[in-house]
Amino acid sequence: MGEPYRFLDAGGAATFRALAACVVPPQGEAPGAAHDACVALADRSLSERPERDQRLLRIFLRALEWLPLLRYGRRFSRLDLARRTAFLTLLERNRSVGKLRAGVFGLKTYALLGYYGSDLSFAEIGYPGPRLDAPYYQLRRKGEA
Secondary structure, three states, X not given: OOOOOOOOOHHHHHHHHHXXXXXXXXXXXXXXXXXXXXXXXXXXXXHOOOHXXXXXXHHHHHHHHHOHHHHHOOOHHXXXXXXXXXXXXHHHOOOOOHHHHHHHHHHHHHHHHHHHOOHHHHHHHOOOOOOOOOHHHHHHHHHHO
């Protein structure tokens, strides 16, 4: 795991990692370093959200972890990839509780941000990386000095 997470606790990290594997399926059998970096980057971004948002996301992560127990007899992070994906689809299509759809959408967004924002995934998707000579990076470097 490396450095400790800022937003996620151990249970939340397991749930988020399981969700991220549904959103961006790992290459091969097991998630690799790119998925670890995905979780770390998403965690850092989630830790910068307002406290109210963080509280709601923590509640949703717990609900996401335990709700599949009613349908499959297992927690979300312990389901196989097909059942996790089916359960997320069920929540996304839920018309009676909009907060469930919003929660899945929000966490999927952070999974995508974490994965595609990580330089470990750049080679996998054929992206050469950001242009460090772009004006934004030049201004940022001056501000960091």
